[in-house]
Amino acid sequence: MTGSPSTTNSSGTEGQTTSTGSSTGDTGGPSTHAICDRYLACISAAAPGELPAAQMGFGQNGTCWQGSENDAQLCLDACEAGLETFNEAFPDEPKCALCQDHTECDADAGELCDQGKCTVTTCSDGVVDAEEVCDSQPGYDADCLGPSECNPFSNFGCSESNTCAIQPMYTFDEITLARCLSYPEWFFALEGDPCQDFGPDPTVCDLGLGCASPALLPDCDPGMGKGCCTPLCTLDDPQQCSVNEKCVPYQDASGYILAPELTYLGMCVPK
Numbered sequence: 001m002t003g004s005p006s007t008t009n010s011s012g013t014e015g016q017t018t019s020t021g022s023s024t025g026d027t028g029g030p031s032t033h034a035i036c037d038r039y040l041a042c043i044s045a046a047a048p049g050e051l052p053a054a055q056m057g058f059g060q061n062g063t064c065w066q067g068s069e070n071d072a073q074l075c076l077d078a079c080e081a082g083l084e085t086f087n088e089a090f091p092d093e094p095k096c097a098l099c100q101d102h103t104e105c106d107a108d109a110g111e112l113c114d115q116g117k118c119t120v121t122t123c124s125d126g127v128v129d130a131e132e133v134c135d136s137q138p139g140y141d142a143d144c145l146g147p148s149e150c151n152p153f154s155n156f157g158c159s160e161s162n163t164c165a166i167q168p169m170y171t172f173d174e175i176t177l178a179r180c181l182s183y184p185e186w187f188f189a190l191e192g193d194p195c196q197d198f199g200p201d202p203t204v205c206d207l208g209l210g211c212a213s214p215a216l217l218p219d220c221d222p223g224m225g226k227g228c229c230t231p232l233c234t235l236d237d238p239q240q241c242s243v244n245e246k247c248v249p250y251q252d253a254s255g256y257i258l259a260p261e262l263t264y265l266g267m268c269v270p271k
Helices: 030-046 048-058 069-089
Strands: 111-114 117-120 163-169 175-181 209-212 227-234 245-249 265-270
Touching: 030 048, 030 069, 048 069, 163 209, 209 265, 227 245
Parallel strands: none
Antiparallel strands: 111 117, 163 175, 209 227, 227 265, 245 265
């Protein structure tokens, strides 16, 4: 529904609360029309040809706000229903999202604003769970499953025969990714072992480990490599490291930067 709804002029009760949580004592107040403003923004992006007709009813000076409080409430309900309809028709249009942030959802029910809808989910709560690859970091996929291939703690995203490892990509963009690798078991270096040596010995740290430079690990003897393997941690949970270690932002021994969606990673180094 994009035009002005058919309403019956009837007097409402002064101070009645609308479904948007705003008082309708003043039907002309712009703060009471938030849902309709969002509906119009959605129409403007998804079906601009329908916008003029919608503005006649739902716009700031539209007919919706010239009558009684009950008339205004009917319009607010129509905007909410219209936004839901457009969201179903245009799920990839951000301006047609049913929510913009977590505060619009029912926190007591465990809801979060995920991909434009209030949903009971752990995706987008900012914590990378065992069955997620990322969560709310820059560049993360809305479903928390990419763009990196896997979770370097749980191996989620990889098959049982593959290992999720942090690996620098020796390309022009000099970036470090989490990738599912199918190398034999002996190829993966263990905690304290040299890494990234490009020789016949293991060059990639095993699951849950990252390659840190000797500058961070005083006891590291990298041999022909660039560093030694040390446990990974997440920056929001430094307790993952031992009592004699601290969790610092991940610094790959190669000097390459982490992919943006992996910036939650840290590495355990001596205090």
